[in-house]
Amino acid sequence: MKPHPTIFQAALDRLDVQAAQAVMVGDSLEEDVEGARALGMRAILVDRDDRYPEVEERLTELYALPAALGLIRP
Secondary structure (H helix, E strand, O other), rough: OOOHHHHHHHHHHOOOOOHHHHEEEEHHHHHHHHHHHHHHOEEEEEEEOOOOOOOOOOOOOHHHHHHOOOOOOO
Protein backbone atom coordinates (compact mmCIF):
# COMPACT_ATOMS: atom_id res chain seq x y z
CA MET A 1 0.00 0.00 0.00
CA LYS A 2 1.07 3.57 -0.58
CA PRO A 3 3.36 5.17 0.48
CA HIS A 4 5.46 1.98 0.50
CA PRO A 5 7.73 2.00 -2.56
CA THR A 6 6.72 -1.49 -3.69
CA ILE A 7 3.39 -0.27 -5.12
CA PHE A 8 5.18 2.33 -7.20
CA GLN A 9 7.82 -0.17 -8.27
CA ALA A 10 5.13 -2.66 -9.31
CA ALA A 11 3.52 -0.04 -11.55
CA LEU A 12 6.88 0.88 -13.06
CA ASP A 13 7.70 -2.78 -13.69
CA ARG A 14 4.37 -3.36 -15.45
CA LEU A 15 5.00 -0.36 -17.67
CA ASP A 16 8.67 -1.26 -18.16
CA VAL A 17 9.70 2.25 -17.13
CA GLN A 18 12.49 3.42 -14.84
CA ALA A 19 11.61 5.62 -11.84
CA ALA A 20 13.58 8.54 -13.28
CA GLN A 21 11.44 8.40 -16.43
CA ALA A 22 8.10 8.53 -14.61
CA VAL A 23 6.02 11.20 -12.91
CA MET A 24 3.53 10.53 -10.12
CA VAL A 25 0.66 13.00 -9.96
CA GLY A 26 -1.48 12.76 -6.86
CA ASP A 27 -3.41 14.66 -4.24
CA SER A 28 -1.84 13.16 -1.12
CA LEU A 29 1.46 14.62 0.04
CA GLU A 30 2.36 11.61 2.17
CA GLU A 31 1.01 8.73 0.10
CA ASP A 32 1.52 9.98 -3.44
CA VAL A 33 4.31 12.53 -3.44
CA GLU A 34 6.57 11.33 -0.65
CA GLY A 35 6.06 7.69 -1.59
CA ALA A 36 7.03 8.27 -5.21
CA ARG A 37 9.96 10.50 -4.36
CA ALA A 38 11.32 7.85 -1.98
CA LEU A 39 11.72 5.64 -5.04
CA GLY A 40 13.35 8.36 -7.13
CA MET A 41 10.30 9.36 -9.15
CA ARG A 42 9.37 12.92 -9.93
CA ALA A 43 6.14 13.73 -8.11
CA ILE A 44 3.64 16.56 -8.53
CA LEU A 45 1.12 17.35 -5.83
CA VAL A 46 -2.38 18.37 -6.89
CA ASP A 47 -3.17 20.86 -4.12
CA ARG A 48 -6.63 22.16 -4.99
CA ASP A 49 -7.12 23.76 -1.56
CA ASP A 50 -3.71 25.48 -1.60
CA ARG A 51 -2.73 23.84 1.71
CA TYR A 52 0.92 23.12 0.86
CA PRO A 53 2.47 26.25 -0.68
CA GLU A 54 5.92 25.07 0.44
CA VAL A 55 5.85 22.01 -1.84
CA GLU A 56 8.08 22.70 -4.81
CA GLU A 57 6.18 20.85 -7.50
CA ARG A 58 2.48 21.36 -6.99
CA LEU A 59 -0.56 22.40 -8.96
CA THR A 60 -3.71 24.01 -7.67
CA GLU A 61 -5.63 22.72 -10.67
CA LEU A 62 -5.14 19.72 -12.89
CA TYR A 63 -5.50 21.84 -16.04
CA ALA A 64 -1.93 23.02 -15.43
CA LEU A 65 -0.50 19.50 -15.70
CA PRO A 66 0.43 19.53 -19.42
CA ALA A 67 2.47 22.70 -18.92
CA ALA A 68 4.10 21.29 -15.76
CA LEU A 69 5.17 18.25 -17.76
CA GLY A 70 6.57 20.46 -20.52
CA LEU A 71 4.01 19.29 -23.05
CA ILE A 72 2.73 22.80 -23.77
CA ARG A 73 3.81 26.30 -22.90
CA PRO A 74 2.30 27.77 -19.72
